[in-house]
Amino acid sequence: MNANNKIAQRVLSALLFVMMTCSPLASPASAAADSDTKIDAVLSVDVSTSMNESDVNKLSYEAMKMFVDMSSVQGDKIGVVAYTDQVLREKALLKMNSVQDKKDLKAFIDQLTRGPYTDVAVGVSEAVKVLDSGAEQGHVPLIVLLTDGNNSLAPGKTQEESDKELNAAVQKAKDKGIPIYTIGLNADGQLNKSVIEKIAKDTNAKSFVTSSADDLPQILSEIYASHLKLKVVPLNGFTANGQFQDVTVQIPNSSVLEANISIMSNKPVEVKLLDPSGQEQPIPSDKVIYSASNAYSLLKILNPAQGDWKLRIKGVPKEKININLIYNYDVQVSMQVLSSNPYKPGDSVSVKATLQSNGQNVSDAGLYTNAKSTLVVTDLDTKKTQELPLTTTAQGIEGTMKVAEAHDYELKVKVENTNFARESAPVKISAKGAQAAAPAEGNAAEEKVNWVARGAWIAGLAVLIAAALFALNAWKRANKGFVGQMVIEIKDEDTGERTSPQYRKLNAFKGKCQLHQLLQLAPEFAETKQVVLKPGAGDTVVLYNESGCVIEKGGRVFEAAKGKELKNNDRIKITLQNVNKSITLEYIK
Secondary structure (H helix, E strand, O other), X not given: OOHHXXXXXXXXXXXXXHHHHXXXXXXXXXXXXXXXXXXXXXXXXXXXXXXXXXXXXXHHHHHHHHHHHHOOOOOOEEEEEEEOOOEEEEEEEEEOOOXXXXXXXXXXXXXXXXEOOEOHHHHHHHHHHHHHHHOOOOOEEEEEEEEOOXXXXXXXXXXXXXXXXXXXXXXXXXXXXXXXXXXXXXXXXXXXHHHHHHHHHHOOOOEEEEOOHHHHHHHHHHHHHHHOXXXXXXXXXXXXXXXXXXXXXXXXXXXXXXXXXXXXXXOOOEEEEEOOOOOEOOOOOOOEEEEEOOOEEEEEXXXXXXXXXXXXXXXOOOOEEEEEEEEXXXXXXXXXXXXXXXXXXXXXXXXXXXXXXXXXXXXXXXXXXXXXXXXXEEEOOOOEEEEEEOEEXXXXXXXXXXXOOOOEEEEEEEEEOOOEEEEOOOEEEEOOOOOOOOOOOOOHHHHHHHHHHHHHHHHHHXXXXXXXXXXXXXXXXXXXXXXXXXXEEEEEOOOOOEOOOEEEEOOOOEOXXXXXXXXXXXXXXXXXXXXXXXXXXXXXXXXXXXXXOEEEEOOEEOOOOOOEEEOOOOEEEEEOOOOOEEEEEEEEO
16 A cells, blocks of 8 residues: 555544544434425437427427526426437436536537437336436435327337336336426327326326427426426416517515426517516516527516516417416425324324414415415325325414324325415324334424534545545556557548548546547548547546537447546547537547
């Protein structure tokens, strides 16, 4: 063991000692759910030539772009799979942290092309893989599948093989809690409805069918709202007269984080926005985000003031304009189980709940107005669920349940009104013995503090260990050389001609090398400067791609912005963008 490894081990040992000696005690979890839910979504779209009839104007692309625009200002992750009987293009889950991030993803969608053959199994299977490899803990996963549901398999693959692959992918999604929302495109009347309905049903999602792709933006709005327990509020649509026409947008209270206003029109519209005081707001601005495409315009108002806003829309005369509103609330439900333990059959369990914002009880009594509250009780032994009505007042929510059997139960409170739906985190109780899962009321606050403290300790330990390991690995990478060589072949895609294999030894480079260097710095391959190779663990090579080149392995496109490991005998194809040529690389040790 060298001196640097010994130093790293000592650092890790010291960190472990300090963190262990400062460890707080553990305690049970609380029952409040996070309201600012982020999503991990994969949009999987059929880009076979059959879609030339099912989706003539490529409005499925417009729908995907609208879904991107409707995502949160920061934090949501979205990926795209474009498939025929193979994956034509793919974008791994990308975090949407800026307007530019969304523009880049929408530009990728606009560049999708269509090809022969179709296999729905490929689109579903690949979408599950993308989520599996890039999902973030705490995010809510989903897949949106846009297809006509029909297969047109290439020679060599049977329908039985496709069905087997599809069933395996759907089962994997179900096991991982990934709903697959399906949108059947039926413009030509050839939709295979049974296939898409079964995919959605088997994964506890919804299926939509449209004979006109014009409906897609509305359908995606409903998927978005349903998945995040929001409500779509239809506003008064109208037929444009060529002048500005007013639509009232009511912001019911101060707990609205975002108001997403979607305007569907086949022709361009002009939009103005007035706040409740009558003052016109600049569009766009730091408080109003505006995006537009061929089939829609979308306004996202951040932290809007309570009251009646005025939306002024000028459309092309006689053009029908539809408008929808989705609120995103900074509201969560916090539940308390007040009854004493232990429980036994016949006992009444008292439950109270409040709406909270940023960890504090909301001061706006209007949020409780017209809200319907229920206690969702699941018998964990029989797997049966029932909903019991709760009493809702301006002060909060309360009610009771009677323990029926000596079983274990899961309780959560669900609150719905016209603008949002929320559920508390679940709490488990037991009527099987003296020990119950709900904390006693007297020491709940102390236990919650201890649990939070321990969570912070664990997080701190993880961060410090990760930092030490990162420093060690960085040192190793900086001082490690390459092993092996690259076999390079270049193909002219216009003529089909290939060069003879060229062998390039990698041990002449330290730390990293550009693909352009392996290509002897030829000017026509200048774009490969942004394709970089670095030594990897276990005598592997890690490829990083920050260029516009498309990289495939085994016929499947992959992203390598954060690195892709190449092992001995791995073979990849790199399709260039500036010249109609491709490069095949094979790594051999």
